[in-house]
Amino acid sequence: MPLDDLFAEAERQMNICNSCRYCEGYCAVWPALELRTELTKGDLTHLANLCHDCRDCFTACMYTPPHEFDLNPPKVFTEIRTRTYGEYVWPRRVPRLLRGAVGGIVVSVVAALVMLLLSIPTTGARVFSADASGSPYDLMPHWLLLIVVGVPSVWAVAIGAVAVVRYWRDTHGPLADLASPRLWGRALATAATLRHMRGGGEEECAYPDEEPTPARRRYHSLTFYGFLLCLLSTMSAAVMQEFLGILPPYPLLSVPVVLGTVGGIGLIVGCTGLLALKRRSARDQTTDTMLKADHGLLSALLVLAVTGVLTLVLRDTVVFGVILMIHLGAIVYCFGVAPYTKFMHGVYRLLAIYQDEWEHARR
Amino acid sequence: MRAEEALRSDWDVVVIGGGNAALVSALSARDAGARVLMIERAPVAFRGGNSRHTRNVRCVHNAADEYNTGAYVFDELWKDLCGVGNGPSNEELAEFTVRESESAPRWMAEHGVRWQRPLSGTLHLGRTNRFFLGGGKALVNAYYRRAAKAGIEIAYEATVERLEFDGDRCTALIVRHDGREYRLRPPAVVCASGGFEANIEWLRRYWGDAALNYHIRGPVYNDGTVLAQLFEAGAESAGEERGFHAIAVDARSPKFDGGIATRLDTIPYGIAVNRDGHRFYDEGEDIWPKRYATWGGNIARQPDQIAYSFWDSKVRGLFLPPMYGVYRGDSVGEVAAQMGVDPATVTATVEAYNAAVDRSGTAFDPAVLDGLATRGLDPPKSNWAQPIDTPPYFGIAMRPGITFTYMGVAVTRDARIRRVDGSLLANVFAAGEIMSGNILSTGYLAGFGMTIGTVWGRIAGAEAAKHAIG
Numbered sequence: 001m002p003l004d005d006l007f008a009e010a011e012r013q014m015n016i017c018n019s020c021r022y023c024e025g026y027c028a029v030w031p032a033l034e035l036r037t038e039l040t041k042g043d044l045t046h047l048a049n050l051c052h053d054c055r056d057c058f059t060a061c062m063y064t065p066p067h068e069f070d071l072n073p074p075k076v077f078t079e080i081r082t083r084t085y086g087e088y089v090w091p092r093r094v095p096r097l098l099r100g101a102v103g104g105i106v107v108s109v110v111a112a113l114v115m116l117l118l119s120i121p122t123t124g125a126r127v128f129s130a131d132a133s134g135s136p137y138d139l140m141p142h143w144l145l146l147i148v149v150g151v152p153s154v155w156a157v158a159i160g161a162v163a164v165v166r167y168w169r170d171t172h173g174p175l176a177d178l179a180s181p182r183l184w185g186r187a188l189a190t191a192a193t194l195r196h197m198r199g200g201g202e203e204e205c206a207y208p209d210e211e212p213t214p215a216r217r218r219y220h221s222l223t224f225y226g227f228l229l230c231l232l233s234t235m236s237a238a239v240m241q242e243f244l245g246i247l248p249p250y251p252l253l254s255v256p257v258v259l260g261t262v263g264g265i266g267l268i269v270g271c272t273g274l275l276a277l278k279r280r281s282a283r284d285q286t287t288d289t290m291l292k293a294d295h296g297l298l299s300a301l302l303v304l305a306v307t308g309v310l311t312l313v314l315r316d317t318v319v320f321g322v323i324l325m326i327h328l329g330a331i332v333y334c335f336g337v338a339p340y341t342k343f344m345h346g347v348y349r350l351l352a353i354y355q356d357e358w359e360h361a362r363r
Numbered sequence: 364m365r366a367e368e369a370l371r372s373d374w375d376v377v378v379i380g381g382g383n384a385a386l387v388s389a390l391s392a393r394d395a396g397a398r399v400l401m402i403e404r405a406p407v408a409f410r411g412g413n414s415r416h417t418r419n420v421r422c423v424h425n426a427a428d429e430y431n432t433g434a435y436v437f438d439e440l441w442k443d444l445c446g447v448g449n450g451p452s453n454e455e456l457a458e459f460t461v462r463e464s465e466s467a468p469r470w471m472a473e474h475g476v477r478w479q480r481p482l483s484g485t486l487h488l489g490r491t492n493r494f495f496l497g498g499g500k501a502l503v504n505a506y507y508r509r510a511a512k513a514g515i516e517i518a519y520e521a522t523v524e525r526l527e528f529d530g531d532r533c534t535a536l537i538v539r540h541d542g543r544e545y546r547l548r549p550p551a552v553v554c555a556s557g558g559f560e561a562n563i564e565w566l567r568r569y570w571g572d573a574a575l576n577y578h579i580r581g582p583v584y585n586d587g588t589v590l591a592q593l594f595e596a597g598a599e600s601a602g603e604e605r606g607f608h609a610i611a612v613d614a615r616s617p618k619f620d621g622g623i624a625t626r627l628d629t630i631p632y633g634i635a636v637n638r639d640g641h642r643f644y645d646e647g648e649d650i651w652p653k654r655y656a657t658w659g660g661n662i663a664r665q666p667d668q669i670a671y672s673f674w675d676s677k678v679r680g681l682f683l684p685p686m687y688g689v690y691r692g693d694s695v696g697e698v699a700a701q702m703g704v705d706p707a708t709v710t711a712t713v714e715a716y717n718a719a720v721d722r723s724g725t726a727f728d729p730a731v732l733d734g735l736a737t738r739g740l741d742p743p744k745s746n747w748a749q750p751i752d753t754p755p756y757f758g759i760a761m762r763p764g765i766t767f768t769y770m771g772v773a774v775t776r777d778a779r780i781r782r783v784d785g786s787l788l789a790n791v792f793a794a795g796e797i798m799s800g801n802i803l804s805t806g807y808l809a810g811f812g813m814t815i816g817t818v819w820g821r822i823a824g825a826e827a828a829k830h831a832i833g
Binding site for chain 2: 015016018019020021022023024025026031037038056057059060061062063064065066067068069199200203210211212
């Protein structure tokens with residue numbers, strides 16, 4: 001759908017929603033809509049990113065198809081979010097190869113092969129031998145590892161920052177309004193507890209069926225906090241190495257290994273759960289594009305988690321080297337293309353929640 | 364179970380209808396141990412009758428709680444009911460309904476209904492009415508989920524075409540589904556199939572050709588087939604023939620099922636003129652929500668059943684934005700021309716109105732009856748009378764939107780249907796709009812239709828089960 005048509009359709013639907021307002025108890029989107037009588041693209045983008053896609057509104061709506069009003073807020077919001085994910089990053093046109101599951105696999109495998117090739121001249125062919133100590137530095141020098149993982153990470157952070165600025169200008173305006181520690185406290189608390197996935201606070205949202213259930217909120221929390229623990233694991237390893245001078249491999253009861261193991265398992269359970277719920281969810285309230293993006297992100301996180309846990313479990317075996325290279329390849333891919341994937345939903349959604357808190361503070 | 368199979372099976376209680384009253388009847392009968400079949404005319408997507416467009420229920424409560432901002436005791440609800448239209452039709456049954464309403468919210472919550480805390484959009488009724496989280500369709504969905512769990516069968520897209528009687532006893536229901544006719548012989552029947560508002564021909568008997576221009580806010584299925592069958596079986600009627608609740612809706616609304624979204628609330632902020640460009644009723648007479656109920660009837664009594672609302676830039680943003688947008692122009696005449704009303708007459712009407720606005724009065728305040736009135740104008744505008752003089756100007760065309768009809772069957776305290784000859788139908792019970800005329804016959808009390816449906820659904824379901832299985 002061309003952009004203007006998309007926003008015109010979203011505006012048509014939201015005008016009907018604004019004349020009804022029955023959904024206002026479900027989540028933050030509807031009270032936010034009530035503050036607006038004339039809707040701009042920025043408003044619609046804000047509402048779409050504030051939407052957590054639980055579909056309670058669709059289930060409760062008497063105007064969904066086949067009713068002639070043809071309302072489908074979850075779907076039109078999904079379409080706008082897809083546009084958000086493409087619109088605010090740089091460059092806007094990313095080769096299709098870098099998106100989706102096939103691209104992910106191809107890029108990860110290529111990155112893993114490149115690292116294998118780099119490993120051989122720099123550390124000998126130890127990558128294929130069973131006498132490795134379980135330390136990555138047997139297979140790749142420290143400086144090379146820093147470049148391989150560091151460059152895509154820095155790139156991701158820089159592009160993410162560009163996206164934040166562009167998104168905020170479109171949906172809100174002055175960057176200075178982002179400087180309230182009090183509002184950040186509230187926004188982060190709302191995001192961290194997934195308050196907007198609680199179906200109006202009384203029970204839970206009803207995704208993926210019609211019965212209220214905490215399943216999605218819990219799996220999402222496992223995924224998010226699992227990812228966070230894995231990041232902390234990596235950072236704690238860096239601290240141990242750089243500041244404490246303790247080199248890997250770390251013992252099973254060390255901070256990096258415990259955090260990584262717990263985080264990895266959380267990610268695996270969370271992603272698997274979310275994928276299973278997604279299989280059961282209604283197809284008429286989303287788009288194929290978003291489904292692919294969701295599967296892409298969840299599969300990538302699963303690959304990261306599984307290969308990460310395997311590098312630990314198999315670190316004394318002959319396949320350690322290959323597994324490590326695949327894990328690093330997945331990291332390169334995931335971090336390098338993160339700004340162009342569904343990974344960014346967290347950033348835009350957090351900004352939308354912050355904007356919502358900003359509006360609350362002024363009500 | 365497929366509908367074909369359900370319609371061939373034996374049941375203790377068959378409930379005709381698929382909205383709130385039908386669901387409450389079915390759940391109550393099931394709670395009492397009966398095997399229950401519901402027969403819903405609509406497909407799943409449109410199930411729930413008028414209830415899918417509702418939002419709250421008005422019940423007695425003696426203290427504030429999470430969902431009601433204050434107490435609303437028996438005497439106050441009773442007084443409110445007496446203040447509506449001509450007041451209760453049958454005082455005994457109306458008082459009984461109010462008394463029974465107190466236990467309704469608990470029963471509803473126990474059967475899966477979720478409430479919404481008072482928010483900006485619900486505050487004006489937050490003390491007296493409890494709001495359903497997500498509205499009426501969410502309530503109906505919750506009841507249907509509970510019904511499925513309880514083992515209640517539902518035959519969708521099935522129409523009860525005839526009720527056969529032997530004396531005072533209903534011996535069979537003739538049901539059409541997917542082109543086939545089925546004959547059911549349940550020991551007890553609950554009729555919870557709503558009023559007849561979607562039956563334009565029936566409305567025409569009382570309203571003449573004006574009925575052709577009415578919009579029906581609820582589903583197309585509420586054509587009163589079952590009600591007509593009951594009258595044919597000698598049921599006594601309750602409520603006035605012309606009794607209905609109607610509001611002003613956007614003239615561009617669909618003929619049926621536009622629900623809440625096509626409602627307009629622009630009238631008090633400006634003036635309303637009829638087809639000929641003349642004002643015809645005090646636009647500032649009353650505050651929300653009573654004025655809603657007034658204007659549907661007002662427009663229904665105008666030539667061609669159409670009226671036009673005009674306002675100016677001063678009051679923009681004070682009311683809900685109409686879903687289809689508004690007409691707009693640099694002069695009132697320009698807006699009138701866009702809507703097909705004579706610009707010269709409307710301009711003259713606005714000038715006469717502006718000249719009559721008392722500019723020395725109090726400040727404009729849309730939240731209260733502000734006393735800002737016209738002088739020497741007929742009809743007057745007794746509140747919120749500001750001159751219409753600040754461009755751009757806006758307008759919208761309005762039609763009567765019928766929410767429900769009141770006339771139904773007369774019932775006893777245990778929801779049995781009375782006959783004209785003074786006897787009772789032995790095994791037929793009624794709940795909801797089909798018998799709301801016993802309680803109210805004119806006017807409108809927000810959320811009370813759901814109260815009637817819930818209170819009488821509980822009684823009809825339990826009594827039908829008792830009758831069927833003892």
